[in-house]
Amino acid sequence: MANDTATATPDIAIAATSARDENLEALTRGIWRENPVFVMLLGNCPTLAVTNSVINSLAMGLATTFVLVMSCMIVAMIRDFVPKEVRIACYILVIATFVTIVDYLLQAISFDVHRALGAFISLIVVNCIILGRAEAFASKNSVLKSSLDALGFGIGFTLACLFMGVVREVIGAGSFAGIPLFGPDFAGWSIMILPGGAFFVLGSWLLLFNWLAARRKRRPA
Amino acid sequence: MGSPLVEPRAPDDTSPETSGLVMIVTMGVIGLISAVLIVGAYRSTLETIKENKAAFLEKSVFEVLPGTARKITFGANGEELREMGEDEPREFSYHAGYNASGELTGIAIVTEGQGFADTLRILYGYSLECHCIVGMKVLDSRETPGLGDKIMTDPAFRANFDALDVSLNDEGKEIRNPIVLVKPRQKTDPWQIEAISGATISSRAIADMLTASTARSIPFVEQHLAIFKAGGKHGE
Numbered sequence: 057m058a059n060d061t062a063t064a065t066p067d068i069a070i071a072a073t074s075a076r077d078e079n080l081e082a083l084t085r086g087i088w089r090e091n092p093v094f095v096m097l098l099g100n101c102p103t104l105a106v107t108n109s110v111i112n113s114l115a116m117g118l119a120t121t122f123v124l125v126m127s128c129m130i131v132a133m134i135r136d137f138v139p140k141e142v143r144i145a146c147y148i149l150v151i152a153t154f155v156t157i158v159d160y161l162l163q164a165i166s167f168d169v170h171r172a173l174g175a176f177i178s179l180i181v182v183n184c185i186i187l188g189r190a191e192a193f194a195s196k197n198s199v200l201k202s203s204l205d206a207l208g209f210g211i212g213f214t215l216a217c218l219f220m221g222v223v224r225e226v227i228g229a230g231s232f233a234g235i236p237l238f239g240p241d242f243a244g245w246s247i248m249i250l251p252g253g254a255f256f257v258l259g260s261w262l263l264l265f266n267w268l269a270a271r272r273k274r275r276p277a
Numbered sequence: 278m279g280s281p282l283v284e285p286r287a288p289d290d291t292s293p294e295t296s297g298l299v300m301i302v303t304m305g306v307i308g309l310i311s312a313v314l315i316v317g318a319y320r321s322t323l324e325t326i327k328e329n330k331a332a333f334l335e336k337s338v339f340e341v342l343p344g345t346a347r348k349i350t351f352g353a354n355g356e357e358l359r360e361m362g363e364d365e366p367r368e369f370s371y372h373a374g375y376n377a378s379g380e381l382t383g384i385a386i387v388t389e390g391q392g393f394a395d396t397l398r399i400l401y402g403y404s405l406e407c408h409c410i411v412g413m414k415v416l417d418s419r420e421t422p423g424l425g426d427k428i429m430t431d432p433a434f435r436a437n438f439d440a441l442d443v444s445l446n447d448e449g450k451e452i453r454n455p456i457v458l459v460k461p462r463q464k465t466d467p468w469q470i471e472a473i474s475g476a477t478i479s480s481r482a483i484a485d486m487l488t489a490s491t492a493r494s495i496p497f498v499e500q501h502l503a504i505f506k507a508g509g510k511h512g513e
Binding site for chain 2: 134137138139140141142145146149150152153156157160161163164167168171174175178
């Protein structure tokens with residue numbers, strides 16, 4: 057009996073450490089190792105379309121993160137009550153609700169940014185990162201873990217949008233978040249702000265990420 | 278790192294089929310909560326959005342009417358025309374632009390119509406000097422990104438509205454040459470709008486909206502010029 061009590065305390069400590077590690081893992085993996093854009097190639101429609109400036113990229117990233125976190129939180133909360141036959145319809149309803157809310161919030165916070173993002177705010181509903189995380193993770197995990205996972209993927213998506221937006225705005229318009237960097241004589245490479253430039257920049261980032269991944273694999277443990 | 282993040286759940290395939298009533302009730306409850314959240318967000322942001330839209334409209338009027346320093350909004354009900362506040366009911370709105378010395382620079386008019394994806398809302402500026410449209414701005418659009426939304430960005434399309442003729446006939450009751458849409462690079466007359474290749478439906482929507490709006494509004498504006506001009510003087 058005494059022996060049992062002695063082993064119980066380390067077991068609880070190990071379980072707590074393990075839970076903390078899992079939460080940390082849920083938060084961090086979407087940021088870099090499983091980045092939704094550069095590794096999983098999800099959500100490319102807004103990534104290519106609205107990242108022609110740093111401000112637009114940041115706004116789209118934050119709006120998507122908000123919808124992702126709130127939707128996954130709610131999906132995790134209701135996961136035990138929703139019949140499996142209507143679960144996707146329910147998830148879409150939850151996601152659409154938060155997209156509508158973010159649409160109103162953005163109109164109130166910055167009308168110009170809302171106009172610049174246009175239909176892409178509404179299209180967050182069909183961003184496969186959100187439904188993907190809701191179905192693959194939030195519907196099977198606790199509220200805390202689902203929220204951390206969604207936050208990690210949201211940060212990863214925002215970073216990816218910013219990586220795209222910074223390159224495109226600096227090369228295409230010679231500015232960073234609207235602040236001119238190279239003076240009035242700079243002739244921007246305007247293709248970078250156009251859709252063709254988005255494919256070029258995304259391709260370049262994917263090349264870099266794949267090269268880094270291959271180099272990491274080659275490196276001896 | 279090594280522990281699986283996706284916790285295994287009992288396989289769903291073996292669970293009994295859910296009754297239709299439970300499905301309907303579940304979706305109904307979620308829909309109801311969604312509706313409450315959306316209405317709450319709408320109500321709490323409404324005032325700020327209204328203010329933002331008013332500021333945006335004022336900025337847009339200055340853009341479509343070059344040289345404008347101040348605007349006054351008039352409302353029309355039937356043949357009655359007078360200055361109106363934001364919330365007063367009216368059939369049509371006319372935004373009169375005035376320069377720094379209070380002279381009328383033109384009238385900006387909002388019109389809307391069906392675009393490819395949803396309702397399009399535009400603002401155009403009518404100049405009293407050339408009797409032509411001197412600017413057009415899209416206020417609301419959900420047109421297809423990369424295609425239909427070129428109505429906002431395509432420089433060649435925007436050039437259509439530098440001096441689009443909408444002058445009246447000799448009786449002053451109808452547009453002499455109603456606006457027509459032509460194919461790209463086939464514009465020959467100042468009342469024609471060149472369509473955008475790949476965005477013909479959106480281009481046609483703009484042309485149709487302008488045709489309908491100018492047919493109604495330009496004769497009205499010309500008949501009520503005295504009221505618009507007086508607004509600039511007593512509003513100083």
